[in-house]
């Protein structure tokens with residue numbers, strides 16, 4: 001079965017809301033980064049930060065005009081020439097400067113991650129680490145498709161969820177191998193030529209690696225792994241079989257390497273980061289966990305959660321981006337978290353696809369069997385009951401949130417047509 005023939009694309013609510021992503025995945029449209037490379041930017045090393053942002057806003061407008069024409073079919077990628085410097089180069093310059101006084105995420109630590117002296121909440125200096133990258137076959141059906149989502153797991157995080165389901169890498173920033181932007185671009189390339197439908201950037205949290213990721217995207221398709229790269233890269237690749245390489249037309253458009261970029265994030269980022277990602281991310285997979293700051297502070301030591309995450313979700317919705325929101329149902333938190341989160345989505349982002357996730361398990365400091373167990377997390381130290389999950393689904397249904405196709409397909413509970 002092919003990606004295009006999956007039953008999920010027959011559903012109007014899915015096909016319409018993920019239309020850009022679908023078309024990029026099938027090489028009917030270029031990924032946004034390819035358009036970025038065709039928008040001329042005027043800047044130099046002497047430009048002030050303010051000038052760079054002003055130019056970024058101007059270029060973003062131009063980008064949107066081109067994307068509209070491409071979408072409507074009045075323009076093809078081959079009609080546009082790559083330019084230098086481009087909007088892509090401008091983004092690289094901006095993230096490099098931001099790294100010197102880091103404001104990638106809401107903590108706004110303003111530490112100099114280039115000099116690497118004092119570290120911020122993510123505890124990262126300049127170098128990024130990847131713990132693994134592979135064909136992920138467990139994501140939502142439109143994301144995993146038939147041959148998997150090309151997932152890259154970065155280490156470290158900017159939140160401190162006591163129950164983290166990826167605690168081995170989010171809590172341990174060193175649980176991976178050093179990578180450079182060039183190496184990351186090669187990993188992304190490899191995943192796509194092996195058939196992955198997208199490149200899925202996750203962690204931990206990708207936001208704290210923004211500089212590495214943006215620079216890697218700027219090189220994407222321009223660098224390919226050599227033998228010695230593969231020997232190192234494959235230390236991070238647990239796929240037990242090296243997947244076959246597809247013919248070029250399966251991963252290119254008008255002769256250029258093409259792949260949708262997926263941002264799989266806790267959304268605890270600054271508006272500046274969001275602005276930079278707007279012209280790079282083809283599909284968003286944002287988490288929306290807590291329904292109030294009391295829970296986010298107690299369970300994840302994260303202040304300003306509600307205002308930050310709602311603002312970011314609202315922004316990408318207003319931009320008309322393709323997205324699937326993930327909400328993890330936690331035990332004893334249906335009324336204080338699930339209900340307000342789903343109600344807010346229904347009111348502020350009507351029609352957005354949501355995955356109401358039932359796979360919570362007590363982990364890290366919430367695992368009563370672990371020596372690290374923190375009794376202050378006793379309320380989430382168990383699996384959610386079937387009643388709690390059913391109640392979460394009932395709330396979503398009552399609010400007319402389109403969640404069933406995305407949330408229930410693995411259970412075989414979706415009426416397909």
Ligand code: SF4
Pocket residue numbers: 102103104105106107108109110111119120121122123124158207208
């Ligand atoms: S990414 Fe966030 S947590 Fe890390 S240094 Fe920057 S602002 Fe601080």
